[in-house]
Amino acid sequence: MSTALDPARARVASDTALLRAMYETMLRSREIDRVAGAADGHWHASEGEEAVLAACYCGLRDDDWVAPHYRGMLPAACARGADLRRLFAGLSGKTTSYSRGHYRSDVCAPVEHRMIGLYSGALGPTLEYATGAALAARLDGREAIAIAVFGDGTSSRGNAHEAINLAAVLKLPAVFVCQNNGFAISTPSASGVGARSVADRGAAYGIPGVAVDGNDVIALRAVLEVAIARARAGGGPTLVEARTYRVAGHLVADPAPYRSADEVAEWRSRDPIARLRSHLVGLGLLDDDADAALRARLRDEVDAAMAQAIADPDSGPEALAPGEVFAPARA
Numbered sequence: 198m199s200t201a202l203d204p205a206r207a208r209v210a211s212d213t214a215l216l217r218a219m220y221e222t223m224l225r226s227r228e229i230d231r232v233a234g235a236a237d238g239h240w241h242a243s244e245g246e247e248a249v250l251a252a253c254y255c256g257l258r259d260d261d262w263v264a265p266h267y268r269g270m271l272p273a274a275c276a277r278g279a280d281l282r283r284l285f286a287g288l289s290g291k292t293t294s295y296s297r298g299h300y301r302s303d304v305c306a307p308v309e310h311r312m313i314g315l316y317s318g319a320l321g322p323t324l325e326y327a328t329g330a331a332l333a334a335r336l337d338g339r340e341a342i343a344i345a346v347f348g349d350g351t352s353s354r355g356n357a358h359e360a361i362n363l364a365a366v367l368k369l370p371a372v373f374v375c376q377n378n379g380f381a382i383s384t385p386s387a388s389g390v391g392a393r394s395v396a397d398r399g400a401a402y403g404i405p406g407v408a409v410d411g412n413d414v415i416a417l418r419a420v421l422e423v424a425i426a427r428a429r430a431g432g433g434p435t436l437v438e439a440r441t442y443r444v445a446g447h448l449v450a451d452p453a454p455y456r457s458a459d460e461v462a463e464w465r466s467r468d469p470i471a472r473l474r475s476h477l478v479g480l481g482l483l484d485d486d487a488d489a490a491l492r493a494r495l496r497d498e499v500d501a502a503m504a505q506a507i508a509d510p511d512s513g514p515e516a517l518a519p520g521e522v523f524a525p526a527r528a
């Protein structure tokens with residue numbers, strides 16, 4: 198695995214379209230956190246974890262399946278082409294939401310964009326659904342893959358192990374990415390993961406397990422490109438552990454008294470957005486004016502999407518009748 202990484206890194210570091218798409222996804226995610234966090238104390242912010250979202254959800258094929266972690270679900274859906282106004286409408290059960298009020302959009306992604314949601318409050322099933330999607334992709338014979346993203350806490354669930362094991366046994370075209378932000382609510386990752394690391398568990402499943410700096414979007418994307426190519430080529434799944442940090446509380450209402458301010462400040466200084474910005478400036482792809490214009494455009498877009506969603510009609514009982522809400526789109 199490591200021998201293939203340096204060329205992958207060099208390719209990613211010079212892929213102008215991908216770098217721009219990832220930067221925009223990261224900035225949009227932070228704007229979404231700003232707006233959704235102000236509206237909802239139960240919001241799970243992704244601040245500091247944006248490199249994982251950008252690396253996992255940009256540059257995939259339209260027929261790939263993605264099963265995102267709930268922390269980053271909306272930026273993931275945007276990267277897949279979903280409409281942010283409809284996603285915001287899904288935070289409060291509006292009729293304009295993708296699920297027409299059936300499910301919250303931050304746990305349940307639009308299936309028409311080949312996205313898999315939690316469909317309940319339980320953590321872990323998304324990995325099983327992703328394994329199923331990878332099996333379907335194999336049967337379709339189109340070299341599509343399924344990518345599942347999940348937290349370090351979720352990685353210790355029984356169904357997570359079953360899903361990765363089955364994908365390994367059947368050599369399915371899947372990539373499992375642990376968005377390891379250091380905590381499961383207030384439990385530090387080191388207290389919840391019995392193995393030396395999440396990546397180390399790859400050996401037990403008989404698949405590559407790769408740990409990578411989750412705040413370095415280029416390094417992470419390079420690891421993912423190798424894993425995705427391996428999956429498409431029939432080589433089976435890879436377990437990637439993206440090591441990052443949950444700068445935000447577990448949810449907006451969490452003051453997170455279980456960690457020190459110094460620890461948070463230290464991780465804030467490793468901001469993944471600032472890191473990619475420096476790279477883009479170094480390549481001559483961005484300057485202060487262009488950056489300010491991009492940030493202003495995204496801020497306006499996100500503000501407008503929330504204002505429209507708030508003005509949208511609430512769904513009533515008639516909207517909750519069984520229908521075609523979750524009929525999967527066939528690309």
Ligand SMILES: Cc1ncc(C[n+]2csc(CCOP(=O)(O)OP(=O)(O)O)c2C)c(N)n1
Pocket residue numbers: 268318319320321347348349350351352378380381382443447
């Ligand atoms: C099966 C199950 N157990 C427990 C919970 C309660 N719960 C909700 S979020 C969460 C923390 C999950 O941590 P992690 O997977 O690391 O994701 P993070 O919130 O850190 O991004 C827990 C334990 C749940 N929703 N489902």
